[in-house]
Amino acid sequence: MSRTPDQPRLTPQFCFNQTALRDFLRVSRGATDDTISQNLNALVTPGAKPFDPSITTARQPRPIGRRAIDAESCNQFKEKVLFPSWQSRSDVLSYCAGVATSPDPEDPDHVLRQVEDVRARERVVDERLDPYSARYFPRDTRTEALAGLLRNERMVETIIRSRTWGLVGERCDNEGVEADVALDAWRKRQEGAS
Incomplete structure (x- = not known):
């Protein structure tokens, strides 16, 4: 699994540096969301079940590449990789949105x-x-340009999260929960743990 980048130090200068802001979002998305299939495949332990010759006599209903992943591995991936990555990007977008709506002396x-x-x-x-x-x-103004960039990035984030959550749902059980609801529940668990 690829390592998600650390959240940058949040300052107005970081937000106004659109290249740095875009790079952080791109690298973070690339580490988890863009490679979601590879990350999910890495959760499957090859050879966990011994070979059964009888499986070769009948056509298998599910392709091998889409094998379901055990619930514990899925939950660990969501709790330790996916949701922290999403939260980090949400924090950056929210902070920069605050900067974009503040006066810029x-x-x-x-x-x-x-x-x-x-x-x-x-x-x-x-x-x-x-x-x-x-x-x-x-x-x-710088704040207007930043606000426009953030509008676009929030739309991209919504699309990417929806796609990622759909792929996670194919391999793991999402219990019919939407991505935002699952992320909010994770946030509450994090607040309760601290």
Whole structure:
């Protein structure tokens, strides 16, 4: 099984560094969710059951690659690998969402945007000569750009978790529980343990 990355130190600088933020999310997803089939296959102990020659006489209803995994291994995987990875990404996304909705007094482009706004207001526009001269698209602030990135990443996270939980459900018993409900139950167990 691949090792999930450690959660980065949460600071506004980390959030505004979109490359670092995306890299953490990508590596974390790659370690657990993107390789979920391999991680689940690693839970199956080959040779756990002795070879039975009678199984070769009849067609097997379930392909060998989709063998059910014993409940204890599944629960250990969910408790120790899957849910902590999801929680780590949730923590990063929630923290950065807070940063994106807070005022940003240290925005390095603040003065530049103000100058561009003043120039745009002072510009004389004759739309008969150039119908496109009135166009002005102000640049997004750092917090607006971060908020847009987080919206996209949350949608990606929802899709990835749904796919991962479906694959886990094929091999392990999810008891018909949705991924978010299972993660919330895990969180409560973690709070109770600490």
